[in-house]
Amino acid sequence: MPTLNINGKDTLVEANVNTPILWALRDTLGMTGTKFGCGVALCGACTVHVDGVATRSCVTPISAAVGKKITTIEALVNDKVGLAVQNAWIAHDVAQCGYCQSGQVMSATALLKDNQKPSDADIDTAMAGNICRCGTYARVRSAIHAAAATLV
């Protein structure tokens, strides 16, 4: 039973080391902000940051995160870039059903940490792994540009 650093806190996770981070978060720790969408890293709903890198938690076992820092949507408000993204998401009324948006916000935050002024093509590449069935992509795109503008 490993100890993981989740949102800055060392946390004992009472789960088998092969358990994906997603299920450790959702079922073991009761942190339901990170979503299950496909289980095989095809939709991005489960995106978290592991040492700042956008990671599909549904296929990443907790053993792979020992000694690293996991950041989830629940703690993004404490991050300057994450907060800017969330504020842009609210201002642009991005969400429809909202189920994929935790993952979208996490991927967008990772993008802006790497690339302060992404082009549309950069956004296409960085966000292509995050499916939204409601089709919020147009507003995702404008919210990312808006968040980038507030961070300059």
Add this chain to the structure above:
Amino acid sequence: MHFDSSFNEFAHQLPKGLLARMESAQGTSISIASDTLPRRTFLKMSVASGFALGAYPLVAGAQDGATSAPAAGLKPFEQPAAFVRIDKDGTVTVTVNRLEFGQGVLTALPMILAEELDADWASVRGVHGDANAAYVDPVFGMHLTGGSGSIKHSFTQYRELGARARAMLLSAAAAQWGVEPTSLRTENGNVMGPGGKSLAYGDLAEAAMKISVPQKVTLKDPKNFRIIGKATPRLDARAKSTGTQSFGVDVQLPGMLTAVVMHPPVFGARLKSVNDSAAKAIPGVKAVLRMPTDRGGEGVVVVAEGYWAASQGRDALKLEWDTAAVEKVDSVAQLASYQALAKKTGLVKFNADMSAMATAPKKISAEFTFPYLAHAPMEPLNCTVHVTGQGADTKVNLWLGTQMPGFDAMAAAKVLDVAPKNVKVNVQMAGGGFGRRAVPTADYVVEACTVAKLSRAAGLDVPVRVMWSREDDIKGGYYRPMHVHRAEIGFDANGKVLAWDHVVVGQSIAQGTPFEGFLIKDGIDNTALEGMRDPYDVPMRLSVHHPKVNVPVLWWRSVGSTHTAYVMETLIDEIARATQQDPVAYRLQLLGDKHPRHKAALMLAVEQSGYGKRKLPAGQAWGVAVHESFDTVVAYVAEASVTQGVPKLHAVTAGVHCNLAVNPKTIEAQVQGAALMGLGTCLPGAAITFKDGVVEQSNFGDYVVARMPDMPRMAVHIVPSAEAPTGMGEPGLPPLAPAFANAIAKLTGKTPRGLPFKLA
């Protein structure tokens, strides 16, 4: 018919045909209670922290053991008590009688009520209703989020609810000040009185509760609207941007276990043998149980501590299936049989004279194919069930996102053998649905209740959450039906259609469901033909074949128009091209003076796009389509290219006619989203196919949906109107694919004959 009070809450919502079916199925008779507010509603309201307007007489009555209604002559869905609560701090909580699953109804219906209430919008909240009789769709008379009907059917309802509540607050203030209510006005959550006095709604709510509910109320002149019509941010935007919004799948209950079901590989197949020893050895697995599944099939459920253990357990099952008794669909053979059927006239819907076909100067002969489609909402299907008590005292709680909580409650009652009044549906925010959460068979609810029943019998007396994996969802059926269309069109050199002979082949969605009575007429399921011919006044013979196939089918966002709009709008375009006419001018000529909304939507899109005026980059072409579904007209002007056989949609301009636009911000989102979903149906891989009865796709790798790079630039324009609003959840979808296809046809000279696009 004898009076069975246990059915009161659900019987209210039932179409008469369904009641009859239920009575014969259950061997009981069911009566619809008179229009009283169900007791549970006011009891619930009376213990709430705020004051439900109009609840007071009922609370008093309930305490006295009486059951009189607060406002005789008002139906449950007209009672403010079931819909408005005002807290002392002024917070106004509006109960929404529909499922929020992205379409923005948890904001729009509160907007409508708050407008007539004259509430301070900043103090307004929205919450979901349940399977209570008050929360039926007032037009359908049953609990339903569908048919793009939420705003269309509840606009007047929610205005009147707000106006009734406002009248009661006015009367309470008038009594306090000793003046006539007519001398007072309301403003932003306050009643304004003589000499600059004012009273906040929060301070008046308790007194207002004691005022009897007025039957007749005067509604605002729409020109005085200050909330309706204003682009309003969603009330759930913050929660959904910060991971704090809870969905059905996020429900957590003490001791709750998670279950996954191994469904049969072919619909309705049964088990030959079960070896569960490896599954039972997985840590966390609590039970492995054989169970009945949908369509007479059998499966195995693994109940465990958490999803991961349950799914590991399921992966470890060693099962042998008996598929001998069920039809094993093969998509290639199915297409051939549909194509053969399409050459014969089926059940006739329109019967125009086809004699002019033989001598028509010009002809088009076309066959179109459309595959099965999965809805694939981002939140996989799930339902949590908690059964408590024994015998007649057995109580059932369900937690799920559902478009039909009434149907689900009845299905649960039947599976768990309890009185319907003992079933409580806790409607949860849903992560999409697109029709998949409106299942007449309540398939995933029946399954969850079966799991709960078997688990309890196995000694697991705890809440059970049944979850579907994405593979379960893609393979689990209830698809948009596959269709073949065949058209023979004869026309003259001016594009005048002389004869249009059209055959549609596709499974009936409504057949065998309680909706049969009002969706099927003379054997023809209108959900397969809606969107055909109209608004074009062409002589059409339209017929349909409804083959029976071992594939469960269901409505899928915009239903029949997902294929009829494509066929109609690409063929109309083809006639224009064949007669060297501009496709917009040709449509305008066909529409004539009888279809002003179509014309207005089309012309708005045309003007805003710069169609015909602006020069497109080399290699791009315009494509146009206009279609009405669910009483709303949407027109698209597309800009597209084809590079080495790969089509690309660059930009779309929308013209929308939905009458009064309640929340233009949401309407824009719905059009963007529906267009994107329509675009998704064009992409190679957007198809469910069968081999040997087994679905060939399994997840988003082989069932293709639209992604960020597919999103075109989009501009949405709404035709101004003050008429009663029409629906917006679905109408943005149908015209996208044909507008795109018409641009492709202009570039390549060939119209793709169906979806997804297969360019030679």
